[in-house]
Amino acid sequence: MIELKLSLESRRRALVRLLTGWTAIIAFPALYVVGRYLSPPLRTNNKISPVVVGRLDSMPPNTSMIVKVGTKPVIVVHTQTGEYKAFGATCTHLGCTIEYRPEGKGYFHCNCHGGQYDLDGRNISGPPPRPLTPYRISFLSDNIVVTTS
Amino acid sequence: MKALDLRRYFPLQGFIGWLNERLYFDSLLTFLRNKTVPNHKYTFWYLFGGLTLFLFIVQLVTGGLLLFYYQPTPETAYESVKDLMTNVSYGNFVRSLHIWTSHFMVGALMVHMFSVYFLRAYRKPREAMWFSGFALMLITLGFAFTGYLLPWDTTAYFATQIGTEIPRSIPLIGHTLLTLLRGDQEVGAHTLTRLFALHVFLLPVLALLIVILHLILNQVHGSSKPIGAKETGPPIPFFPNFVVRDWTIWLLAATVLAVLSFGFPWGLGSKADPMSPAPPGVRPEWYFWSLYETLRLVPSKVWLVTGEALVNVVLAVVLALWFLVPALDRKALRGEKSRLSQILGVTLVAYLAAMTLLGGLW
Numbered sequence: 001m002i003e004l005k006l007s008l009e010s011r012r013r014a015l016v017r018l019l020t021g022w023t024a025i026i027a028f029p030a031l032y033v034v035g036r037y038l039s040p041p042l043r044t045n046n047k048i049s050p051v052v053v054g055r056l057d058s059m060p061p062n063t064s065m066i067v068k069v070g071t072k073p074v075i076v077v078h079t080q081t082g083e084y085k086a087f088g089a090t091c092t093h094l095g096c097t098i099e100y101r102p103e104g105k106g107y108f109h110c111n112c113h114g115g116q117y118d119l120d121g122r123n124i125s126g127p128p129p130r131p132l133t134p135y136r137i138s139f140l141s142d143n144i145v146v147t148t149s
Numbered sequence: 150m151k152a153l154d155l156r157r158y159f160p161l162q163g164f165i166g167w168l169n170e171r172l173y174f175d176s177l178l179t180f181l182r183n184k185t186v187p188n189h190k191y192t193f194w195y196l197f198g199g200l201t202l203f204l205f206i207v208q209l210v211t212g213g214l215l216l217f218y219y220q221p222t223p224e225t226a227y228e229s230v231k232d233l234m235t236n237v238s239y240g241n242f243v244r245s246l247h248i249w250t251s252h253f254m255v256g257a258l259m260v261h262m263f264s265v266y267f268l269r270a271y272r273k274p275r276e277a278m279w280f281s282g283f284a285l286m287l288i289t290l291g292f293a294f295t296g297y298l299l300p301w302d303t304t305a306y307f308a309t310q311i312g313t314e315i316p317r318s319i320p321l322i323g324h325t326l327l328t329l330l331r332g333d334q335e336v337g338a339h340t341l342t343r344l345f346a347l348h349v350f351l352l353p354v355l356a357l358l359i360v361i362l363h364l365i366l367n368q369v370h371g372s373s374k375p376i377g378a379k380e381t382g383p384p385i386p387f388f389p390n391f392v393v394r395d396w397t398i399w400l401l402a403a404t405v406l407a408v409l410s411f412g413f414p415w416g417l418g419s420k421a422d423p424m425s426p427a428p429p430g431v432r433p434e435w436y437f438w439s440l441y442e443t444l445r446l447v448p449s450k451v452w453l454v455t456g457e458a459l460v461n462v463v464l465a466v467v468l469a470l471w472f473l474v475p476a477l478d479r480k481a482l483r484g485e486k487s488r489l490s491q492i493l494g495v496t497l498v499a500y501l502a503a504m505t506l507l508g509g510l511w
Contacts, residue, residue: 095314099426129449
């Protein structure tokens with residue numbers, strides 16, 4: 001009788017272990033699947049085609065324009081000295097879209113936390129930790145074209 | 150004070166008796182009849198927990214009503230909110246009530262949390278109430294953050310841009326956290342869907358489960374009596390005396406919220422356009438101003454780390470310490486008041502208040 005009881009106990013213990021192990025085998029992969037499911041797939045388009053900003057005469061000196069290149073906003077500026085420059089318009093601090101301010105020699109300003117960049121995209125004031133990402137400007141029969149540099 | 154005999158009001162005969170044989174609610178009545186609340190000069194602060202619960206119920210009801218009209222896509226979200234505000238009967242009222250209540254709920258929760266801290270109500274055996282309350286605080290701030298983007302207006306868009314960018318500087322997991330929140334590399338349609346799912350499903354379900362646990366623990370342990378507080382009278386029967394106080398505060402809150410929602414309805418900015426510069430004055434709601442102001446004031450580089458990384462580390466440490474308060478305050482365990490815990494608590498409140506005021510002035 002005692003032997004039977006012991007064996008019943010050990011069988012119960014073995015059953016509990018089996019079920020616990022089985023639960024773990026189901027639960028951990030399930031957690032992994034949920035984790036992977038929630039991580040979004042990489043949707044970046046590596047083949048970003050050049051973007052036509054507009055005709056040369058559509059941008060007088062000391063003005064700017066924001067265009068979409070791929071999924072990102074890019075700011076194109078026609079400086080007071082006649083140069084065309086383009087930078088990623090995303091502030092390197094916390095990602096707000098920056099604007100061009102024509103005062104003085106002209107500079108880029110972020111309204112969210114007051115960060116500033118010079119016309120070469122260098123962070124010169126406020127909290128931004130890095131310069132702006134440069135984009136390449138080219139001209140195609142009187143059109144301004146932006147491509148990734 | 151003699152406890153009220155509830156059976157006088159709910160005689161267990163007829164249909165009620167029939168129901169009781171199946172649901173056993175007379176045990177609940179017996180429990181309520183015997184439950185008491187400590188009576189001392191700080192008893193007033195107990196009301197803020199109940200007030201937060203009431204505001205949460207208002208949010209569930211108004212949020213459910215908003216779901217009948219809201220459309221969660223970048224193309225239609227803004228228009229659906231505008232339509233709700235201009236064409237739907239009482240649409241503007243329901244939306245304003247939802248927003249006003251969110252502000253009140255964060256406020257009531259903060260008062261409740263800090264009163265629990267200063268009255269040392271977290272000490273043994275109520276540690277689990279503190280831990281579940283801590284989780285509810287994070288969930289409430291999560292509600293506020295995820296709901297902010299839903300109207301898809303300019304301020305909301307850039308505030309979400311900033312909010313989702315903050316975790317980026319966390320070493321190793323920063324970028325993963327950012328994409329988990331956004332559902333993409335940029336704030337866009339996937340972000341709106343994700344924050345919507347969090348706001349209307351995951352967070353409410355989690356909040357409900359933890360609120361139920363929090364309330365059960367409150368029933369099991371009862372309200373804590375502060376260390377050294379002198380009783381100013383016999384314990385207050387929970388039913389009906391304390392329930393009447395709760396009820397009064399709830400009605401007061403409902404009246405103020407109704408007046409505010411009718412008299413000062415919330416507006417809607419211009420539709421979000423990721424291709425236009427962030428307008429001046431972009432900032433989150435007042436309860437995030439202290440964090441916003443800290444991020445604005447911290448230099449871009451501190452020693453070898455960026456300002457945001459430093460803010461993230463400090464925030465994580467403060468949150469971890471706040472969570473562990475019941476374990477750290479050893480004096481409270483012995484029934485003594487800790488001067489250090491008092492100073493730290495006052496410093497934290499002063500910092501949050503000062504930074505919130507500064508953030509408001511900017």
